[in-house]
Amino acid sequence: xxxxxxxxxxxxxxxxxxxxxxxxxxxxxxxxxxxxxxxxxxxxxxxxxxxxxxxxxxxxxxxxxxxxxxxxxxxxxxxxxxxxxxxxxxxxxxxxxxxxxxxxxxxxxxxxxxxxxxxxxxxxxxxxxxxxxxxxxxxxxxxxxxxxxxxxxxxxxxxxxxxxxxxxxxxxxxxxxxxxxxxxxxxxxxxxxxxxxxxxxxxxxxxxxxxxxxxxxxxxxxxxxxxxxxxxxxxxxxxxxxxxxxxxxxxxxxxxxxxxxxxxx
DNA sequence: GCTGCATGATGAA
DNA sequence: TCATCCTGCAGCA
Numbered sequence: 273x274x275x276x277x278x279x280x281x282x283x284x285x286x287x288x289x290x291x292x293x294x295x296x297x298x299x300x301x302x303x304x305x306x307x308x309x310x311x312x313x314x315x316x317x318x319x320x321x322x323x324x325x326x327x328x329x330x331x332x333x334x335x336x337x338x339x340x341x342x343x344x345x346x347x348x349x350x351x352x353x354x355x356x357x358x359x360x361x362x363x364x365x366x367x368x369x370x371x372x373x374x375x376x377x378x379x380x381x382x383x384x385x386x387x388x389x390x391x392x393x394x395x396x397x398x399x400x401x402x403x404x405x406x407x408x409x410x411x412x413x414x415x416x417x418x419x420x421x422x423x424x425x426x427x428x429x430x431x432x433x434x435x436x437x438x439x440x441x442x443x444x445x446x447x448x449x450x451x452x453x454x455x456x457x458x459x460x461x462x463x464x465x466x467x468x469x470x471x472x473x474x475x476x477x478x479x480x481x482x483x484x485x486x487x488x489x490x491x492x493x494x495x496x497x498x499x500x501x502x503x504x505x506x507x508x509x510x511x512x513x514x515x516x517x518x519x520x521x522x523x524x525x526x527x528x529x530x531x532x533x534x535x536x537x
Numbered sequence: 538g539c540t541g542c543a544t545g546a547t548g549a550a
Numbered sequence: 551t552c553a554t555c556c557t558g559c560a561g562c563a
Contacts, residue, residue, distance in 0.1 A: 274544060274545075275545095278544080324545075324546095339546080340544095341545045341546065341555080341556060341557095342543060342544075342556075342557090343557040344556070344557080357557095359556090361556090373558085374556050374557040375556070376545065376555070376556060377546090425546085432545075434544050435544080479544075504544090525552095526545090539561105539562085539563080540561085540562080541561090541562100542558105542559095542560090543558095545555105547555090548552105549551105549553085550552080
């Protein structure tokens with residue numbers, strides 16, 4: 273389930289899994305048959321993740337652009353892949369086999385189109401060269417609640433519904449405060465935490481935001497599932513830090529959760 | 538077996 | 551703001 277860390281992890285692991293040889297590309301579902309024909313038999317030179325977008329660059333021009341949306345999923349099999357389901361949009365067979373199902377976007381773009389798309393995205397916390405000042409400027413320009421602004425991929429790329437709640441909790445910021453009233457220090461804190469948390473998520477393959485020490489665990493990996501998050505989907509349960517009841521609100525058209533005491537208005 | 542929901546984004550109204 | 555698209559699976563009967 274795809275926030276930015278999932279795509280960066282997919283880029284890293286699939287590059288290794290598919291390898292440098294030629295890839296058999298097909299579309300068992302049929303909806304990407306034309307695109308698959310363009311790529312079939314070619315070699316992958318790079319898989320690049322930007323925010324929630326994935327770009328496969330090949331030994332010739334067409335670039336495969338994938339956006340998982342809410343439902344999209346990759347499955348990778350090192351050996352003995354099961355037959356693809358009828359919903360498998362793309363099958364890529366190299367050293368390992370990768371299946372893609374349910375993406376919002378799966379299309380062929382040229383380099384200029386990729387550049388244009390990437391230009392519209394805000395800085396990506398998982399990009400080592402990202403410029404946090406672009407994030408600061410984007411927030412200063414927005415009067416919507418900061419909880420909404422964090423979902424805006426043009427302001428910061430890769431944050432989704434889980435991370436936005438967790439980041440604001442950790443930074444002690446009420447989601448309802450206007451984005452342009454969040455201080456520079458607070459934005460610095462938000463950015464640094466997003467770098468740390470998404471990096472951790474990329475390495476672990478799951479979202480964990482709770483400090484292991486706070487729940488008696490030795491490492492993030494050892495935290496049991498119900499204890500991994502501070503506020504997301506924890507409505508009316510006690511805050512892990514202050515026992516106040518976690519509250520929820522609709523922001524940016526989706527539910528989010530926060531602690532009214534740790535994140536005062 | 539069915540229903541409802543989910544870590545997303547867009548285009549029309 | 552709402553409807554729409556995409557899939558899988560938990561929770562129910």
